[in-house]
Amino acid sequence: xxxxxxxxxxxxxxxxxxxxxxxxxxxxxxxxxxxxxxxxxxxxxxxxxxxxxxxxxxxxxxxxxxxxxxxxxxxxxxxxxxxxxxxxxxxxxxxxxxxxxxxxxxxxxxxxxxxxxxxxxxxxxxxxxxxxxxxxxxxxxxxxxxxxxxxxxxx
Amino acid sequence: xxxxxxxxxxxxxxxxxxxxxxxxxxxxxxxxxxxxxxxxxxxxxxxxxxxxxxxxxxxxxxxxxxxxxxxxxxxxxxxxxxxxxxxxxxxxxxxxxxxxxxxxxxxxxxxxxxxxxxxxxxxxxxxxxxxxxxxxxxxxxxxxxxxxxxxxxxxxxxxxxxxxxxxxxxxxxxxxxxxxxxxxxxxxxxxxxxxxxxxxxxxxxxxxxxxxxxxxxxxxxxxxxxxxxxxxxxxxxxxxxxxxxxxxxxxxxxxxxxxxxxxxxxxxxxxxxxxxxxxxxxxxxxxxxxxxxxxxxxxxxxxxxxxxxxxxxxxxxxxxxxxxxxxxxxxxxxxxxxxxxxxxxxxxxxxxxxxxxxxxxx
Numbered sequence: 001x002x003x004x005x006x007x008x009x010x011x012x013x014x015x016x017x018x019x020x021x022x023x024x025x026x027x028x029x030x031x032x033x034x035x036x037x038x039x040x041x042x043x044x045x046x047x048x049x050x051x052x053x054x055x056x057x058x059x060x061x062x063x064x065x066x067x068x069x070x071x072x073x074x075x076x077x078x079x080x081x082x083x084x085x086x087x088x089x090x091x092x093x094x095x096x097x098x099x100x101x102x103x104x105x106x107x108x109x110x111x112x113x114x115x116x117x118x119x120x121x122x123x124x125x126x127x128x129x130x131x132x133x134x135x136x137x138x139x140x141x142x143x144x145x146x147x148x149x150x151x152x153x154x155x
Numbered sequence: 156x157x158x159x160x161x162x163x164x165x166x167x168x169x170x171x172x173x174x175x176x177x178x179x180x181x182x183x184x185x186x187x188x189x190x191x192x193x194x195x196x197x198x199x200x201x202x203x204x205x206x207x208x209x210x211x212x213x214x215x216x217x218x219x220x221x222x223x224x225x226x227x228x229x230x231x232x233x234x235x236x237x238x239x240x241x242x243x244x245x246x247x248x249x250x251x252x253x254x255x256x257x258x259x260x261x262x263x264x265x266x267x268x269x270x271x272x273x274x275x276x277x278x279x280x281x282x283x284x285x286x287x288x289x290x291x292x293x294x295x296x297x298x299x300x301x302x303x304x305x306x307x308x309x310x311x312x313x314x315x316x317x318x319x320x321x322x323x324x325x326x327x328x329x330x331x332x333x334x335x336x337x338x339x340x341x342x343x344x345x346x347x348x349x350x351x352x353x354x355x356x357x358x359x360x361x362x363x364x365x366x367x368x369x370x371x372x373x374x375x376x377x378x379x380x381x382x383x384x385x386x387x388x389x390x391x392x393x394x395x396x397x398x399x400x401x402x403x404x405x406x407x408x409x410x411x412x413x414x415x416x417x418x419x420x421x422x423x424x425x426x427x428x429x430x431x432x433x434x435x436x437x438x439x440x441x442x443x444x445x446x447x448x449x450x451x452x453x454x455x456x457x458x459x460x461x462x463x464x465x466x467x468x469x470x471x472x473x474x475x476x477x478x479x480x481x482x483x484x485x486x487x488x489x490x491x492x493x494x495x496x497x498x499x500x501x502x503x504x505x506x507x508x509x510x511x512x513x514x515x516x517x
Contacts, residue, residue, distance in 0.1 A: 040279065040280070040281060041279070041281075043186070043187065043268065043278050043279045044265075044268055044279050044281075046184055046187060047187050047264075047265065047268055047278070047279075048265070050184075050187055050188075050191070051260070051261050051264040051265060052257065052261055054191065054260070054264065055256070055257040055260040055261055055264070055409060056257055058237065058405045058408070058409065059241075059253060059257070059405060059406065061237050061405060062237060062238065062239065062240070062241050062404055062405060065237075065238050071242075091309060093312060093313065093316060094313075094316075097316045097317075097320055100320040100323065100324065100491065101319070101320070101323060103495075104323045104324070104326075104327070107327045107499070108326075108327065111327060111330040111331060111334065114331075114334055114506075115283075115286055115334060115337065115343065118334050118335075118337050118338040118506075118510075119337050119338070119341060119342060119343055120341065122341070126514060129510055129514055133507075136503070136507075140503065143499075147495075147496065152491065152492075152495045152496070
């Protein structure tokens, strides 16, 4: 966005005109901002349409070549190295996989909230950094407790 | 209402601009298609490269029948997979089964939006570029879990759970190190991060300012891509093929594609974040002062940028492929311990060190 406004002096003049503007001017400046945002995100929107097409079209390609006469139970059943499948596929699973995402939930927003703090350090000075340190300290105490209690042990 | 000439001029230029914005939206299909074509060619090259390097390491000959030097091996594999029968497991969840690999592919393809190959040569110059990559790469474990669960196979389910646990465990150290790089460059935009490394040439690379970060980023991205030494999910002795067991035909091909695309994205991000991106890194020499023509310099710069970025990315690819065929596999609990108990404290410590060094230099 920075290169965009630098390359167009008209737009910077326009922004300065807008500040002391009437309601019509303010609507136009909102449309400018909308246009800028859309230009930044337009490739993403188009790509969001194209990439599902790229991944879903190959799923339909085998259909003309498929033969629908040869499905038999052995082919469709679950693979267990040659023997018959024993028990249901959705039986109980190891409980130790359950805490891993739960313990992921905490550091994930920690990192997300750290992004706005990390990027402008010269604007938030020492006060901003120390406030974030307080936040990280609280979460670190929680992580230490979890480590000592062995929540992330043995898988 | 009195409107003077300056305002009329600005309004006119604004309306011209808005028209351009709408046209720009349509025109950007062409760069996207170019990118997709480039990605396809790169995947072919990576597949061939992996087979050749693995063959050299194992002292045998790699592919040599499909095309000259075996270069079209990936196309041959892909065509074969396209023509295979699509087997749907009998009591599995058919819709989840079909969508699982697609979700993984979509999330990896979206990461290519923010990779810069030159100064104005990026699909979407977002101010939150790397954050977009981190956020989107979190979607891939959902696809893997869907694939594992819907296969109605105990071992697939177990593999899918392990895949999701591994992916999310290594995302946090990865994100903390990306955060440290953002801190150093005062921006989350990939273009700004590369620009911040361009001042001192070779010595301005972030790898010298964040050496631990480089090593841990390598390890975490290998874990995210589920490659050895972290590929317990596809360990043939244990789980046959993990969450990919019940897949056949082109859906299996999509998982294959996800694996290599993920590797490519990771290596491109290593280049952008640590190795200086598209900058020709000879310090203090500006290569283009010798040229006087403007347009030719533009195209030459672009080509040089692409070439340099790809060279650096292929260096990391070579390292990954060699690691895959050299190191033994890690056990699941060793893997999770490494992620949670070793890399996470290191990443926090590195972040605090970087913050304090930035504050001291303020």
